[in-house]
Amino acid sequence: MKKRADEPGINMTPMIDVVFQLIIFFVCTADMQQKAIDESIKLAMAPHGKPVEQKDPREVVIEVDNKGRISIARTYMSPEYLYTVMRKTVNDHGQSTPVVIRGDGLTKHEAVKQIMDACTRAGLWKVKFAAVKERSS
Amino acid sequence: MAKRQRRIAEAPAELNMTAMIDVVFQLLIFFLVTQKPQDTLANLDVFRPSPEKKQEQLQTPPKMIRVQIYPDGFTINDRPVGAEELDSLLRKLAGIDTKQTIMIMCSGQSKHEDLVRVLDLCAKSGLVNLSVVSTN
Numbered sequence: 001m002k003k004r005a006d007e008p009g010i011n012m013t014p015m016i017d018v019v020f021q022l023i024i025f026f027v028c029t030a031d032m033q034q035k036a037i038d039e040s041i042k043l044a045m046a047p048h049g050k051p052v053e054q055k056d057p058r059e060v061v062i063e064v065d066n067k068g069r070i071s072i073a074r075t076y077m078s079p080e081y082l083y084t085v086m087r088k089t090v091n092d093h094g095q096s097t098p099v100v101i102r103g104d105g106l107t108k109h110e111a112v113k114q115i116m117d118a119c120t121r122a123g124l125w126k127v128k129f130a131a132v133k134e135r136s137s
Numbered sequence: 138m139a140k141r142q143r144r145i146a147e148a149p150a151e152l153n154m155t156a157m158i159d160v161v162f163q164l165l166i167f168f169l170v171t172q173k174p175q176d177t178l179a180n181l182d183v184f185r186p187s188p189e190k191k192q193e194q195l196q197t198p199p200k201m202i203r204v205q206i207y208p209d210g211f212t213i214n215d216r217p218v219g220a221e222e223l224d225s226l227l228r229k230l231a232g233i234d235t236k237q238t239i240m241i242m243c244s245g246q247s248k249h250e251d252l253v254r255v256l257d258l259c260a261k262s263g264l265v266n267l268s269v270v271s272t273n
Contacts, residue, residue, distance in 0.1 A: 051179055
């Protein structure tokens, strides 16, 4: 209980520095993950759908915007090129790789069909559609 | 004497927190303002025919329920229905057997929204064997 006069209090400065570094690191990396998906896509509502559980790390997210353009991580590609990408995915990770289609609600089914056809031709059978369960605002 | 000694010992522990708190509040306000609330997402699973099975899938077994999606509405086993009626019919079908296969045929011109809505109604009724086929 009794403190000696020459024992200083804990110097907090390095700890605070480290904590701030950590905060900035997490904020930056969280932002990076956000950038891989197209924010302009308005997903359709599915209030009864299964909530997204634990993600498979192999999961491929394919996006279709409201003009029917196909993209992966904001890189637009033709259906033929998508097929080569999917074939490579099958070579690397096997046919059970899940594919998530994030399609804009207003896009025509044709574009989604092209994706499903490319997946089927490549041999991928685990296809999911992303939808919004609950709007946050 | 003891009192005085304690005061001396505690003096260096008093850190000037004001500047730090200022910065932390600034950060907090910045993140509160810039963050956008995230929507809760759902995944709707479907079965896709594997390439070898394609031929087999095309000849529809009589027991299979066919839901067709057109740009202007839905039909179930070739009978035009609205969304509410489709919902009640699917729930009735699920009451019989939730494992039966529902074949969802979607025309190319219809909106993706409608397909998601049908899949959602199936998920609501607890039907799990959903197969999506595209038609022209």
